[in-house]
Amino acid sequence: MNKEKSKVLKRTRRQLKIRAKISGTAQCPRLSVFKSNADMYMQLIDDTVGKTLFSAHSREVKLGKEDKKEGEGRKVLVSFELGKLIAEKAKNKKIAKVVFDRGGYRYHGRVKSAADGARAGGLEF
DSSP states (O other): OOHHHHHHHHHHHHHHHHHHHOOOOSSSOEEEEEEOSSOEEEEEEETTTTEEEEEEEGGGOOOOGGGOOTTOOHHHHHHHHHHHHHHHHHHHTTOOBOEEEOTTOOSSTHHHHHHHHHHHTTOBO
């Protein structure tokens, strides 16, 4: 089997295992993360009705050259700011608690940074 195909199948299997255990409601929605090589997306989902409440995209985040810290990559900083942005949107909708869905990705790097940004923005999970 192709190595890339195998990698995608493994991630899909992990994703389904995670989704079997967690579910979002209107009071405590699911914070879903998707990352591509270039961008990152986060959305809050109410699984009881199967509806996305709102979403955020890494292109919505604006970083200046002075925001870069020593030893951190630009994508990691963008994902941290993306987490803060989604937390701000959640506060506007009076949502304080969420369930984190890492989407089958390992909890490190950009995924961890996004979760830390959401926590810094005031979300609780």
